[in-house]
Amino acid sequence: MLEQFSYLKEIDSSRTYLIKGLQTIQGHEGYISDDAILAVAEYFSVPDVEVEGVVSFYAQFKRSKPGKYCISVCDGTACHIKGSTMILDWISTELGIRDGETDAEGLFSIETVACLGCCSLAPVLSINGKVYGKLDRKATIKILKEYRNNG
Amino acid sequence: MAEIIKIKVGTASCGLAAGSGDVYDFFKANSKGIPVEGVGCIGHCYAEPMVEVETSEGSIIYREVKADQKSLDNILELGAENRLVIPEKRKQHELLKVTRLAGKIDPISIDEYMANGGYAALRKAQGMTPEEVVDEVKRSGLRGRGGGGFPTGLKWQFLAAKKNADKKILVCNADEGDPGAFMDRSMMESVPHQVLEGMLIGAYATGSDILFIYCRAEYPLAIKHLKIAIEDIKKHQLNVINGKALDIIIKEGAGAFVCGEETALIASLEGRRGTPRFRPPFPTDSGWNGYPTSLNNVETFANIPVLIAEGAEEFAKVGTEKSKGTKLFALAGDLENPGLIEVPMGTTIGQIVFDVGGARPEDVKAVQTGGPSGGCIPKELFDTPVDYDSLNSLGAIMGSGGMIVIGSNRCMVETARYFLDFTHRESCGKCTFCRVGTKRMFETLERIVAGEGVEADIDFLEDIGPKIKKGSLCGLGQTAPNPVLATLRYFKNEFVDHVVDHKCSALACNNLVDIKIDPEKCIKCKLCIKNCPVDAVSADFIIDNSKCTRCNTCIEVCPKDTIHRVEKGEGYYSE
Ligand SMILES: Cc1cc2nc3c(=O)[nH]c(=O)nc-3n(C[C@H](O)[C@H](O)[C@H](O)COP(=O)(O)O)c2cc1C
Ligand code: FES
Numbered sequence: 001m002l003e004q005f006s007y008l009k010e011i012d013s014s015r016t017y018l019i020k021g022l023q024t025i026q027g028h029e030g031y032i033s034d035d036a037i038l039a040v041a042e043y044f045s046v047p048d049v050e051v052e053g054v055v056s057f058y059a060q061f062k063r064s065k066p067g068k069y070c071i072s073v074c075d076g077t078a079c080h081i082k083g084s085t086m087i088l089d090w091i092s093t094e095l096g097i098r099d100g101e102t103d104a105e106g107l108f109s110i111e112t113v114a115c116l117g118c119c120s121l122a123p124v125l126s127i128n129g130k131v132y133g134k135l136d137r138k139a140t141i142k143i144l145k146e147y148r149n150n151g
Numbered sequence: 152m153a154e155i156i157k158i159k160v161g162t163a164s165c166g167l168a169a170g171s172g173d174v175y176d177f178f179k180a181n182s183k184g185i186p187v188e189g190v191g192c193i194g195h196c197y198a199e200p201m202v203e204v205e206t207s208e209g210s211i212i213y214r215e216v217k218a219d220q221k222s223l224d225n226i227l228e229l230g231a232e233n234r235l236v237i238p239e240k241r242k243q244h245e246l247l248k249v250t251r252l253a254g255k256i257d258p259i260s261i262d263e264y265m266a267n268g269g270y271a272a273l274r275k276a277q278g279m280t281p282e283e284v285v286d287e288v289k290r291s292g293l294r295g296r297g298g299g300g301f302p303t304g305l306k307w308q309f310l311a312a313k314k315n316a317d318k319k320i321l322v323c324n325a326d327e328g329d330p331g332a333f334m335d336r337s338m339m340e341s342v343p344h345q346v347l348e349g350m351l352i353g354a355y356a357t358g359s360d361i362l363f364i365y366c367r368a369e370y371p372l373a374i375k376h377l378k379i380a381i382e383d384i385k386k387h388q389l390n391v392i393n394g395k396a397l398d399i400i401i402k403e404g405a406g407a408f409v410c411g412e413e414t415a416l417i418a419s420l421e422g423r424r425g426t427p428r429f430r431p432p433f434p435t436d437s438g439w440n441g442y443p444t445s446l447n448n449v450e451t452f453a454n455i456p457v458l459i460a461e462g463a464e465e466f467a468k469v470g471t472e473k474s475k476g477t478k479l480f481a482l483a484g485d486l487e488n489p490g491l492i493e494v495p496m497g498t499t500i501g502q503i504v505f506d507v508g509g510a511r512p513e514d515v516k517a518v519q520t521g522g523p524s525g526g527c528i529p530k531e532l533f534d535t536p537v538d539y540d541s542l543n544s545l546g547a548i549m550g551s552g553g554m555i556v557i558g559s560n561r562c563m564v565e566t567a568r569y570f571l572d573f574t575h576r577e578s579c580g581k582c583t584f585c586r587v588g589t590k591r592m593f594e595t596l597e598r599i600v601a602g603e604g605v606e607a608d609i610d611f612l613e614d615i616g617p618k619i620k621k622g623s624l625c626g627l628g629q630t631a632p633n634p635v636l637a638t639l640r641y642f643k644n645e646f647v648d649h650v651v652d653h654k655c656s657a658l659a660c661n662n663l664v665d666i667k668i669d670p671e672k673c674i675k676c677k678l679c680i681k682n683c684p685v686d687a688v689s690a691d692f693i694i695d696n697s698k699c700t701r702c703n704t705c706i707e708v709c710p711k712d713t714i715h716r717v718e719k720g721e722g723y724y725s726e
Contacts, residue, residue, distance in 0.1 A: 115330035
């Protein structure tokens with residue numbers, strides 16, 4: 001196993017902790033690389049195709065490196081009703097990237113998620129886990145500008 | 152003046168998203184010695200950030216509090232500004248039993264929980280035999296709050312009966328997959344100990360050895376609070392049941408709706424793809440790693456301490472004949488006061504939406520219950536009581552408690568499309584009818600909202616829906632067509648409008664509308680011209696609908712509200 005993933009050793013190596021292992025790697029690296037798949041396969045003693053199978057099944061796992069700021073636009077029912085499609089549209093236009101993409105500088109990436117649990121503040125989005133609610137176009141663009149200025 | 156004892160700032164996810172973190176920090180730094188405490192959510196999420204002031208003469212709640220000196224001064228003076236007034240007609244219907252402590256105590260303080268009666272029910276249960284506890288739950292009539300409505304006592308009895316098993320597993324289903332529901336999140340963030348106490352009582356009653364909590368990864372705060380609570384439980388040795396220390400393990404989900412289904416959830420707990428499997432064997436016979444396993448929802452567990460503390464008879468006094476107790480609902484969508492509410496089973500939808508939620512009848516078209524597995528209920532049927540059986544009879548379901556109010560300006564066909572978009576992506580792919588059928592339904596709905604539908608599409612949807620339900624192994628496929636079938640039942644006219652007249656009366660479907668500036672009211676400020684991403688607005692303020700992408704940017708930036716969506720054909724086209 002590559003030295004890079006040695007933190008896996010803090011996790012129980014029985015099969016039931018495989019998803020936890022992947023989550024830990026994604027927490028450290030931001031995504032699941034090919035090397036990570038091999039490391040997990042070795043550590044939990046399962047074939048690498050099976051690890052790939054688990055990774056592809058769950059929406060949480062990313063196979064490519066996301067931007068520094070990962071924008072999760074909520075498209076749960078409440079947010080959808082309240083116009084999340086437009087929010088996504090505005091962000092895409094502003095950043096020049098679409099859902100699932102990362103911009104050229106590696107600063108922003110956009111993904112849609114199903115419900116952040118703040119439905120009463122719909123429409124909402126989160127950036128690296130911080131949630132912003134009651135969005136309209138102005139508020140959305142302002143948030144993006146703040147992050148861009150912070151670099 | 153009454154003396155201020157404590158200031159409580161709501162710092163659950165909803166509060167934090169509205170900025171309560173800053174309020175907490177500011178107040179804590181400047182409160183002149185008065186204790187400031189972070190608490191969970193009292194349910195009035197529309198009024199976040201909220202602050203409750205505990206005084207010698209009762210408590211006062213402030214709404215939309217800001218992190219500044221003016222707000223703090225107003226509160227320290229117990230000023231009249233920004234007080235949260237709960238309308239009488241709301242109070243009339245609410246009955247706070249399960250959420251009694253939510254937002255009232257520090258979620259991560261086991262001492263506060265105990266000082267408010269916490270863990271008394273666990274002690275009481277341990278003074279009874281396990282059989283007596285199971286019997287108590289059975290007699291209470293408590294049914295599972297995760298959506299299925301299966302009697303909880305009966306489930307526990309099955310697990311308890313496995314006397315010879317090496318190990319028994321009890322799982323708390325905290326996956327909360329319904330997008331648009333947040334009851335479980337709120338309970339775990341606000342009173343994690345109550346959920347855990349319910350699980351410990353369950354472990355005692357069923358003789359379980361390992362307790363799992365399978366929590367959605369999108370809920371980091373809930374996970375944090377549960378972890379702290381579990382540490383404290385271990386310190387107080389509350390997890391020692393019959394002389395044996397139980398393992399309590401949190402597992403984070405990884406974003407798959409189907410993992411809320413019990414066999415899929417167990418597969419996921421084993422570190423596999425979350426694919427449901429055929430039953431039998433039922434999980435109580437062979438579940439996690441082959442051990443007898445039983446699952447309950449977060450809210451179900453949160454009901455247990457209440458039930459044990461007051462006794463089955465008292466518990467069963469609330470509710471309807473076949474649905475006992477209270478139910479939490481996550482109210483969201485097009486209404487004044489979205490938030491978390493608790494009402495007795497049997498309260499009508501109208502009472503919930505209008506009296507509690509503050510929606511105006513003229514602005515509402517329907518509600519959606521049960522999320523992507525449920526259906527819409529039109530306003531005409533709002534005097535239906537919410538209980539498992541009444542909602543089933545309407546083609547909706549109780550579900551776990553998500554209730555989305557759909558405003559009169561929303562398109563029902565588009566809403567149905569939304570749900571199928573969700574389910575067809577979330578189908579695990581095992582059953583052909585679910586995998587291919589939901590995709591065909593979704594594609595058909597896409598065509599209809601794009602204005603390319605034909606009448607035969609409606610027949611197709613009505614035909615394939617029931618077939619998908621029959622041909623699917625698990626609850627996902629068995630319920631996925633529900634949102635479409637219910638919408639066809641109550642709002643067929645909207646489908647007909649789309650496929651026959653190619654019209655969207657709600658002016659929501661982009662392909663069926665144009666955008667137009669009202670020249671009479673326009674003040675020629677040019678904001679629309681400047682902001683249009685595709686240069687569709689001409690120098691003389693006419694929107695070219697052949698360029699326009701219907702992104703609504705101009706509508707949002709217009710300071711005078713002069714730009715509107717209109718029926719297709721009413722706008723200008725250069726080509
Ligand atoms: C596709 C699907 C998703 C589900 N999602 C959830 C969920 O997120 N939370 C939940 O408690 N139950 C969910 N359920 C229901 C569970 O399978 C199970 O019935 C429930 O957790 C049992 O607990 P209860 O008896 O306390 O309700 C889901 C079922 C299906 C078929
Ligand atoms: S639907 Fe967006 S937060 Fe729940």
